[in-house]
Structures are given as C-alpha cells and as structure tokens.
Amino acid sequence: MLWAALLPDNLPDDPKPRTEALDGLAIWCLQFTPRVAVLEALLSCPGVVMELEQSLRLFGGKRRLVERVREECVDLGVRHLAWAPTSLAALALARAGVSNGFAKPLAQLLDALPLETLTQVAVHQATLARLGCQTLGQVRALPRGGLSRRFDAQLLGALDQAYGLRPDGHAWTQLSETFHAKLELMARVEHAPAMIFGARRLMLQMAGWLLARRSGVTAFTLRWCHDAMRSKAAGDGGEMTVRTAHATRDTEHLMRLLAEHLVKVELLAPVGDLELVANEVHPLEEKSFSMLPETKQSGESLALVLERIAARLGPDRVLRPVLVEDHRMEWMCRWRPAPERAPRIGCRPLDLPQPSFMLAKPLRLAVQDNRPIYQGVLQLLAGPHRVEGGWWDRTTGVEAGNNEGAFSAVPPPETTRHVARDYWVAVSEHAGVLWIFQMRLAREETAWFLHGTFA
Numbered sequence: 001m002l003w004a005a006l007l008p009d010n011l012p013d014d015p016k017p018r019t020e021a022l023d024g025l026a027i028w029c030l031q032f033t034p035r036v037a038v039l040e041a042l043l044s045c046p047g048v049v050m051e052l053e054q055s056l057r058l059f060g061g062k063r064r065l066v067e068r069v070r071e072e073c074v075d076l077g078v079r080h081l082a083w084a085p086t087s088l089a090a091l092a093l094a095r096a097g098v099s100n101g102f103a104k105p106l107a108q109l110l111d112a113l114p115l116e117t118l119t120q121v122a123v124h125q126a127t128l129a130r131l132g133c134q135t136l137g138q139v140r141a142l143p144r145g146g147l148s149r150r151f152d153a154q155l156l157g158a159l160d161q162a163y164g165l166r167p168d169g170h171a172w173t174q175l176s177e178t179f180h181a182k183l184e185l186m187a188r189v190e191h192a193p194a195m196i197f198g199a200r201r202l203m204l205q206m207a208g209w210l211l212a213r214r215s216g217v218t219a220f221t222l223r224w225c226h227d228a229m230r231s232k233a234a235g236d237g238g239e240m241t242v243r244t245a246h247a248t249r250d251t252e253h254l255m256r257l258l259a260e261h262l263v264k265v266e267l268l269a270p271v272g273d274l275e276l277v278a279n280e281v282h283p284l285e286e287k288s289f290s291m292l293p294e295t296k297q298s299g300e301s302l303a304l305v306l307e308r309i310a311a312r313l314g315p316d317r318v319l320r321p322v323l324v325e326d327h328r329m330e331w332m333c334r335w336r337p338a339p340e341r342a343p344r345i346g347c348r349p350l351d352l353p354q355p356s357f358m359l360a361k362p363l364r365l366a367v368q369d370n371r372p373i374y375q376g377v378l379q380l381l382a383g384p385h386r387v388e389g390g391w392w393d394r395t396t397g398v399e400a401g402n403n404e405g406a407f408s409a410v411p412p413p414e415t416t417r418h419v420a421r422d423y424w425v426a427v428s429e430h431a432g433v434l435w436i437f438q439m440r441l442a443r444e445e446t447a448w449f450l451h452g453t454f455a
Contacts, residue, residue, distance in 0.1 A: 002053045002062065002083065003168075004069060005090035007045065009079035010186060015042060017184050022046055024181045024201075025076055026173040028208035032059070032069065037087070037170035040119055045095055049087040049170070076201055084109075087170065088162035092117035092136075110162060111137025120158035124151055136162075179209045179278040188227050188272050192265035195224060195274060199258060200251075202276035207251045209278070216247030216284035222258065223275040230269035237273075240265060247282040355435035355452025362449035365436065372448035375430040383424030386440075423451075 008025055012018045022038045025048050029036040035051040052065060059065040070081055082094035084101025089110060093101050095117045101109060113136050115129075116122040121139060127150075133139045139147075140159055147156055160166035181202050189195050199222055210216055223239040242257050309318050319335040365372040372378045421437040428434055435452035 001051060001085050002056065003049055003051055003085065003087045003090040005047050005049045005080075005082045005084070005087070005094040006073055006078045007047045007080040007094045009077050011046070012184055017182070018042070018046075020182050022048060023173070024183075024205040025078070027175075027179075027181075027212075028073075028076060028205045030173065030175055031208040031211035032065070034172065034175075034212075035170075036173045038173065039087070039091060039170070043119060045119075047091050047094060049090060051087070051168075072204070075204055086162055086164050087168045088118065088158060089164070092162060107137075107163060111135060111140065115139065118158050118162060120154040124155060127151075175209070175212055179206050179276075179281075181205050181276050183274045183276075185272055185274065188270035190267060190270050192262045192267050193259065195222075195271060196255070196259050196262060198274050199276065200255060202274060203251055203255055203258070206276060206278055207249050207254075210249035210281070210284075213281070214284060215281050216249045217244070217254075217278050217281055218247050219243045219280040220254070221277045221279055223277070224267075224271040225273040225275070226267075226269035227272045234269035237271070238265070238268075241279065243280075247284050249284065355454050357455070358435075358452040359450065362437070362451045365448040365450055367448060372426070372436060374434065374436075374450055375428050378426040378428055378434065378436065381425045381427055381433075384422035384438075385424075387419060387421050387423060387437075425454075 006025060006029070008021060011021055019041055022041050026036050026038050029048060029050045033050050033052050033055045035054075036048065037050075038046065038048055040046045056062050056065060059068065066083065073081060080094040080097060080099070082090045082099050082101060084090035084093055085106055089101055089106055092110065092113055093099070096113050098109065098113075103109070114134065115125045115136065118136065121128070121136065128139055131142070133142070136159070139155075140163070144156065157166065161168055183198050183202055185198050189198070202222075206217070206220065219241055221239055221241045223237060225237040226234050240261055242254070242261055244254070244257065248254065316337060319337060322336045365374050365378075367373065368377065420440040422440055423435065423437045426434045426436050431453070433454040434450060435454065436448055436450050439447050439449070
C-alpha cells in the first residue's frame with residue numbers, strides 16, 4: 001500500500017477555522033483518490049492522509065504521482081509530506097521530518113522515531129519515560145501482556161496499525177455537493193491585489209473539488225471580511241463574482257481572471273478573512289485530441305471514425321491499406337482513400353512466411369563465394385519461393401519512378417512492372433531473420449537483394 005500524510009502549517013487555534021483548513025486540504029486531496037481522511041483534527045499536530053495505491057496507474061506511476069503531490073501541496077501551506085505503507089506510519093514519519101517511508105524496512109524506520117510521533121503513545125510519554133523508553137522501538141520491545149494491562153488498548157492498536165499488523169480504519173472525507181471554503185490570512189491585507197496569494201490556496205482547493213466531481217465552473221465569488229478594528233463606514237467587507245465563457249477548472253486561467261478583477265478593487269479597510277464560493281458548476285466533458293476511437297465511444301466502428309476524420313481533413317488525406325490479388329511484394333498492398341469501399345481480398349495463402357517490414361527499395365547485397373552478405377554471411381533457411389509476373393501491370397515512366405516525363409512535352413513511354421525473382425528466408429548473426437531474393441534470368445546470376453525483415 002502507498003499512503004501519503006500531509007501536515008499543514010500555521011493552523012488557527014480556534015477549532016472551527018482549524019477544522020475548515022484541514023477539510024480544505026482534504027478536499028484538495030480528493031482529486032487523487034476517494035480514500036482521504038483527517039486525523040486528530042483538534043490535537044496539537046493534525047494531518048491529512050490519503051491512500052494512493054489504486055491511483056498509481058491513473059497518474060502515470062508512483063514517481064510522477066509523488067512529484068505532482070509534492071509540487072502542488074506547497075501552495076496549500078503543507079509543512080511536511082511523507083510516504084509509507086500505512087497511514088499512521090506516514091503520519092509519524094511526517095511529524096519526525098522523514099519523507100520517504102520506503103527507503104528502509106518500515107519497522108526499522110519506525111523503531112527510531114520518538115514517542116511523540118504517535119499520539120496514542122505520546123499520551124503515556126511520562127510513564128514510558130520512567131520505564132526507560134524513548135523511541136517507538138523500545139515501547140514495542142516491552143511485553144505485550146504488560147502493556148495491555150498497564151495502558152489502554154489504543155496504545156497497542158496504534159502500534160499495530162503503524163507497523164502494518166492491523167488494518168487501517170478511518171472515517172473518509174465525503175465530497176460535498178457545493179464548494180464553500182474560508183481562509184484566515186496570516187496578516188492583514190490593505191491592498192486588493194495582495195489578496196491573490198491567499199485566494200490561490202482557496203482556488204487550489206476548488207480545483208481539487210472540481211476535478212473530483214469531473215466538473216468546471218462558469219462563475220465563482222470571492223468574498224473578504226474587514227478587520228474587526230475597522231471604522232463603521234467601511235462595512236463588514238465586500239465580494240466580487242468572476243464569470244467565464246466556458247466551464248473550466250484550470251487554476252492558472254482562473255487566477256489570471258481574478259487578478260485582473262482585483263486590480264480594479266479598492267479596499268475600504270484591511271482584510272483578515274477570505275471566502276471562495278463556486279456559484280455555477282457544470283459537468284465538464286473530457287475532450288481528447290486523438291483521432292482514434294476511444295473506449296467511451298462505444299458503438300462507433302472504425303469505418304465511422306475514418307469517415308469522420310476524412311470529412312474533417314479531406315478524403316485524399318486519409319488512406320488505408322488494401323490487399324489486392326498480387327504476389328509481387330511491392331504491389332501486394334495498395335493505399336486507397338479511406339471512405340472508398342474496400343475491394344474483396346482474394347490473395348491465396350503463400351507457402352513461405354511473409355516479412356513484417358519491407359524496404360521502400362530493395363538493397364543490393366555484397367557476395368562472397370556466391371553467398372550473400374549482410375552484417376555477416378547469410379544462412380538460407382527456406383526457399384526458393386518463385387515470384388514471376390506483372391506483364392499485365394502497365395504504367396508510364398513517371399508512375400514507375402521516372403520523373404523526367406513530367407516536364408517533357410513528349411509523353412513518357414509505357415512500360416510494365418514485370419518481375420522474376422526467387423525469394424529466400426535467410427538469417428544473419430547480427431541482423432536477425434531477413435527476406436532476400438535473387439533475380440532470375442538476369443545478366444548477373446549471383447546478384448542478391450534485401451527486400452524485408454521479420455519482426
């Protein structure tokens with residue numbers, strides 16, 4: 001299992017703002033996994049944990065997911081981030097300032113941690129200190145029977161959960177139907193553009209909520225509350241609603257829009273609290289730039305996809321291979337416009353394997369003692385397979401590859417693409433299995449050519 005623990009910094013002392021700050025961080029975590037929980041919210045060092053084992057493939061693997069969480073959580077005021085196989089182990093490592101819980105065996109890492117890293121153990125720190133225990137490993141080394149009789153059941157339970165001997169059990173954070181988040185600023189803000197730094201944290205929370213709901217916003221409202229020591233004429237605060245043309249959850253785009261609007265705002269008194277509300281939320285349809293059929297396009301055949309692409313790009317720009325009744329390798333496959341009806345495939349099976357890849361132009365091989373050479377002397381495995389024909393395939397010199405007739409007033413002569421070859425399957429020590437041929441009825445009986453390779 002892969003658990004992540006996040007410890008936020010500078011939490012308010014007041015229980016309600018403290019809980020709101022932790023819930024905001026938990027909502028942001030919901031974009032990665034639905035298994036998110038807030039631990040010990042009212043104690044001295046609370047944290048948010050999330051289980052990410054089932055999300056690794058979705059986010060491109062463990063390394064990419066870890067880097068993304070580490071980079072993005074900084075703007076949310078996360079002080080420490082740790083990874084471990086269990087939730088309580090990740091929380092204890094984060095409190096100790098250790099980030100990687102997979103660098104060593106888990107028991108070895110946890111045994112070296114001080115008692116205060118696990119709350120259920122820290123409660124009995126005074127008693128355990130008199131017993132000579134300074135680390136979790138020393139507590140774990142005590143007889144379990146004596147620990148269970150002298151201390152409460154939470155101590156052994158927390159140790160077992162942290163070391164992976166007992167399954168984790170948490171109250172998971174539920175995704176709300178609406179988004180409404182508050183933030184108490186660390187210092188009073190006197191100019192509206194300066195509120196953008198606090199608003200960014202709220203915006204990231206809203207982006208995580210939108211991503212978890214697969215939605216976007218077309219309108220959101222930023223509200224601010226004036227300091228209590230304000231004048232009566234300043235009022236309680238103000239608000240501003242920002243609208244977009246299309247539903248989006250792009251944080252940078254929304255922040256740019258908000259910054260443009262805040263420049264025009266003049267504060268009547270210093271601001272101490274911010275509030276962000278998502279007013280208009282719409283389902284955001286995921287669009288793919290791929291032209292290939294996707295799994296969600298159930299029922300759409302490849303023919304319909306090709307027709308749609310051909311209508312977009314033009315029928316002559318979308319081609320597909322079509323087999324024809326021809327044993328000559330160069331012309332066994334023809335490229336036709338995709339919307340055209342494919343001709344019937346009538347090629348009879350051949351008695352020799354066909355290559356996976358063909359060269360655009362056969363490559364003449366060197367010969368040593370009447371044996372072809374290509375990265376070493378070739379050994380003939382199977383053959384010959386005789387291919388002879390093409391007298392009916394008449395073409396002009398331009399189509400056959402002679403471009404001189406394209407710029408001449410005299411029409412190029414008509415020729416035929418007649419071939420007479422003996423094909424062999426050969427093997428090279430370094431190049432693998434090859435498809436070679438020897439010209440029949442040629443002036444040089446020993447001339448060999450490489451025409452294709454096998455995968």
